[in-house]
Amino acid sequence: MPSPFRLYSTLSRRVESFVPRTPGEVSIYVCGMTVYDHAHVGHARAFVVFDVVVRHLRNSGWNTRYVRNYTDVDDKIIRRASRDGEDPLTLAERYIASFREDMAGLGNLPPDVEPRVTASIPEIIAMIGSLVAGGHAYEDGGSVWFSVPSFPAYGGLSGQKVDDLRSDDSGTKRHPADFALWKAHREGEPSWDSPWGPGRPGWHIECSAMADRWLGHGFDLHGGGLDLVFPHHENEIAQSECSGHHGPFARYWLHNGLLTVAGGQKMGHSLGNFVTIRDLLPQFPAEALRLYYLQSHYRSPLPWSDTAIPEALGMLARLYEAREQAESLEGTGQADAVAASLGADALTVLDLGRAFEERFRAAMDDDFNTSLALAHAFELARAINRLAANKKVARKARPVVEPALAAFRLLADTFGVCAMTPQAFQADVKARRSAAMGIDPAWVDAQLAARAEARASKEWALADQIRAELDAAGVVIMDGAAGSEWRLRLVSPT
RNA sequence: GGCGCCAUACCCAAGUGGUUAAGGGAGAGGUUUGCAAAACCUCUAUGCGGCGGUUCGAAUCCGCCUGGCGCCUCCA
Numbered sequence: 001m002p003s004p005f006r007l008y009s010t011l012s013r014r015v016e017s018f019v020p021r022t023p024g025e026v027s028i029y030v031c032g033m034t035v036y037d038h039a040h041v042g043h044a045r046a047f048v049v050f051d052v053v054v055r056h057l058r059n060s061g062w063n064t065r066y067v068r069n070y071t072d073v074d075d076k077i078i079r080r081a082s083r084d085g086e087d088p089l090t091l092a093e094r095y096i097a098s099f100r101e102d103m104a105g106l107g108n109l110p111p112d113v114e115p116r117v118t119a120s121i122p123e124i125i126a127m128i129g130s131l132v133a134g135g136h137a138y139e140d141g142g143s144v145w146f147s148v149p150s151f152p153a154y155g156g157l158s159g160q161k162v163d164d165l166r167s168d169d170s171g172t173k174r175h176p177a178d179f180a181l182w183k184a185h186r187e188g189e190p191s192w193d194s195p196w197g198p199g200r201p202g203w204h205i206e207c208s209a210m211a212d213r214w215l216g217h218g219f220d221l222h223g224g225g226l227d228l229v230f231p232h233h234e235n236e237i238a239q240s241e242c243s244g245h246h247g248p249f250a251r252y253w254l255h256n257g258l259l260t261v262a263g264g265q266k267m268g269h270s271l272g273n274f275v276t277i278r279d280l281l282p283q284f285p286a287e288a289l290r291l292y293y294l295q296s297h298y299r300s301p302l303p304w305s306d307t308a309i310p311e312a313l314g315m316l317a318r319l320y321e322a323r324e325q326a327e328s329l330e331g332t333g334q335a336d337a338v339a340a341s342l343g344a345d346a347l348t349v350l351d352l353g354r355a356f357e358e359r360f361r362a363a364m365d366d367d368f369n370t371s372l373a374l375a376h377a378f379e380l381a382r383a384i385n386r387l388a389a390n391k392k393v394a395r396k397a398r399p400v401v402e403p404a405l406a407a408f409r410l411l412a413d414t415f416g417v418c419a420m421t422p423q424a425f426q427a428d429v430k431a432r433r434s435a436a437m438g439i440d441p442a443w444v445d446a447q448l449a450a451r452a453e454a455r456a457s458k459e460w461a462l463a464d465q466i467r468a469e470l471d472a473a474g475v476v477i478m479d480g481a482a483g484s485e486w487r488l489r490l491v492s493p494t
Numbered sequence: 495g496g497c498g499c500c501a502u503a504c505c506c507a508a509g510u511g512g513u514u515a516a517g518g519g520a521g522a523g524g525u526u527u528g529c530a531a532a533a534c535c536u537c538u539a540u541g542c543g544g545c546g547g548u549u550c551g552a553a554u555c556c557g558c559c560u561g562g563c564g565c566c567u568c569c570a
Binding site: 010013030031032033034039040042043044045046047049050074075076155158159160161163164165166203223224225226227228229230231232255256257258259260264265266267268269270271295296297299300301302303305307308311312314315317318321322325363369371372374375376377378379382385386388389390455458460463464467471476477478479480485486487 | 495496497498499500505506507508509516517518519520526527528529530531532533534535562563564565566567568569570
């Protein structure tokens with residue numbers, strides 16, 4: 001039996017218990033990218049958040065169907081293509097490929113269906129047809145408009161009243177709030193035949209048509225960025241609920257908060273204040289980005305800064321450190337007996353490890369509280385480190401940390417964080433940071449060898465001088481029993 | 495002008511009626527170390543933007559004010 005959960009729905013503006021359309025099943029539609037440029041870290045937040053939502057639902061026993069679309073024909077695509085002298089559909093194809101790489105690089109699992117507008121034209125035309133037939137849309141000069149006044153419930157999601165909207169528009173629309181379902185063909189634009197002549201879909205109709213086809217009317221969760229609430233999602237509701245179906249279009253609406261840059265403004269393509277995923281991923285492990293997103297609640301605004309990802313990487317390293325410590329412990333026996341013989345620190349690790357899954361799930365089942373879930377993980381990490389610092393217990397404590405290791409697996413499964421081996425993580429960090437910081441590992445190794453020689457002959461001044469040089473380059477040395485290791489400093493001293 | 499959201503320590507951030515206000519980072523001190531790093535321990539908000547109110551009791555509910563953000567045009 002899937003476990004119940006609560007979530008905040010924009011529609012009701014409160015947290016409510018989830019009731020599925022079909023018992024045991026969750027259908028979710030997330031608005032994807034308009035593919036006219038590379039995705040930036042603001043987009044990535046939405047897709048990581050919904051990836052984690054879907055992973056958690058599946059881990060909770062829900063049979064989950066996840067649909068995320070590509071908008072591959074649109075004004076912005078056409079504008080960009082015309083600027084670059086490229087065919088719009090070719091350009092869109094290129095950025096779909098780019099997006100797929102970014103999603104894979106981020107560790108997001110692919111949705112079950114990734115429909116495209118250009119592959120959904122018949123459904124779109126059919127839906128527009130039913131809207132025209134029902135008196136909710138009208139044709140004018142080869143374009144078709146949705147008639148907002150024909151849908152009295154319009155504004156229910158966003159709280160907007162049609163008469164209070166700002167509008168400078170007039171054109172051929174009957175009402176300023178009316179929006180395009182079908183745009184008549186213009187020279188140089190992609191077009192498809194339709195009962196209203198050649199043209200292409202308007203922006204909003206695609207999601208209605210694709211959700212309808214792949215999930216059916218009245219599906220469970222509709223997700224997207226907070227900036228899509230109006231008009232995009234409002235218009236989706238209007239189209240879908242006027243096209244001959246009964247009941248609401250989607251049962252719950254989830255909206256993720258936006259990334260903000262210094263000064264509090266949101267990150268946006270049009271504002272030019274963005275960092276792309278493909279700029280960042282070569283420099284930092286994907287898991288650092290995931291942790292950055294998951295450390296705050298998905299609905300809150302999330303401040304972006306140059307130190308955000310290095311700091312998240314530091315947090316990640318802390319989790320891996322604890323996991324590595326836990327994995328290094330040895331010993332056998334019955335966990336309770338071993339813990340009892342080892343003392344309070346061992347009992348704490350055992351208790352926290354055993355309690356983790358329940359606490360983690362409780363946090364996630366309460367509107368996907370990833371921040372609280374992570375706090376539980378850090379509490380466990382500290383307890384493990386405290387235990388492992390005692391060399392005497394380290395040889396016996398393995399049974400005590402088994403539940404904690406299971407906790408790390410749950411974290412990896414649900415968050416896609418701490419999913420590598422600690423060794424692979426360190427290697428990954430070293431490779432990406434070395435490249436980003438312009439440090440040659442061979443040079444570091446040579447320096448380290450020279451220092452080892454100096455230390456062997458107790459030439460401390462020389463050894464310290466070498467370490468200072470490495471430190472200045474951002475390389476931190478860790479002397480251990482088995483020799484010296486090095487890592488790269490994650491956050492620059494301020 | 496309309497609609498909506500937010501305000502918790504130096505920074506990020508959970509908590510939305512009831513024991514000592516989670517967690518992470520930064521900072522200070524200590525343990526450890528040849529010296530460091532990592533790790534561990536201790537400390538860092540008698541207070542949760544301000545002012546009123548409801549209540550036995552409020553960061554948590556209500557009102558007003560101040561500040562900020564999002565949307566109303568493309569936007570994750």
